[in-house]
Amino acid sequence: MDPLHGDLLARLERFYDAVPRDVARAEEHGALVLFVRDGAGWPFYARPRLDAAEPPSLADIQSVRERQRELGLPEAFEWVHENTPDLLAVARSAGLGVLEAPLMVLDPAALPDPATLTDVPLRMLDPDAPGFAADVAARRAVAAVGFSAAGTATGDAGPAERDAAVTELDVAALDEERTRIADGRRVSALAGTAGQGALASGMAMRVDDVAEIAGVATLPSARRRGLGAAVTATLAHALRDAGTDLIFLSAGSEEIARVYLRVGFRRIATACIAEPTALI
Known part of the structure; x- marks a missing residue:
């Protein structure tokens, strides 16, 4: 090696x-x-x-x-x-x-401007913003709906299904989220419009100068609009701005890996995730 x-x-x-x-x-x-x-x-x-x-x-x-x-x-x-x-x-x-x-690692030189990937507004979650709790709940609900319909194909599930999946977070969960964002161990992003709300989301975990992007998901009704790639690029830029040297992620399939190739990620290895056979 x-x-x-x-x-x-x-x-x-x-x-x-x-x-x-x-x-x-x-x-x-x-x-x-x-x-x-x-x-x-x-x-x-x-x-x-x-x-x-x-x-x-x-x-x-x-x-x-x-x-x-x-x-x-x-x-x-x-x-x-x-x-x-x-x-x-x-x-x-x-x-x-x-x-x-x-298992893919970012080539910073190949990281695009998120604005070139989609025309849908993107923003980072701010722990001091009045709507922070709603943003965290929306991020989780988008992920729940998106991952229930794996892949990149479009589908019917959209804002209504996201809203139905929203759950109220307890104080401890919100405090943990605020603390991790404030001290740089986590970043989260949303893509969406004023009319439709959050359409795609993602987050990253950081330890020192290494970070993993995870949980990138798009509502099936909003797919094929560059949202997953744009959320990933937004997170990567935020991590780079914070001094993160190594940024990586694991793609759920070869099809999904092609989305990350557009954002400058290159495959270097294989991440194995094992569960009882009936669950795979």
Whole structure:
């Protein structure tokens, strides 16, 4: 492996390990570590331990799954194939289905101006704005509707379905969101119009000079208008302006990866996401 490529993958591995640690406890199961969130919020996953001398075994996976079932957590595992190549076969032998997602890194020189990608207004979420709570709820609702109809094809689901998916956030969730944006660990963006509201959304998590863009989603009725690419570019510009050196993401499919190619992302590896086969 090229030394520079290997160093980049090592930086990503440290990022993946660091992200959950401020809100979750780490439980070691052999060569795997399971992150268990303290309190409410999106559940985390298990992934290879940074300091493991051996690749994860079938027994390690079984131990984690038993613990996840005991805690009522999704039986979810994530890893970078190029960093832990033996885990793919082991996970499949354990009855897990594995999504092999293109892992892509931004070439800053190829990052376009978001305004060239769509004519729909874009904006960053501001934790001090009066409408911040509504913006966070809208971002989550757009993601819920968008990811329920995966892919890039247009569909019927639109603003009405988004509004039906809006849920009221508790004070703790909003405080966490405000704190993470204020200290630079998170950025969020919306694309939409005054008449239709939020049509696309996305966010990014940041640790030091590395950030992952995630949760980019567009309402099916608003697809094929460049919104996903524009939201991604908006987030990338904000991260670059904040001094982020390495920006990456995982595409859900080769089709979706082509959207990110337009924004300057290039594939460097494969992100593996494993769940019980019936859920894939």
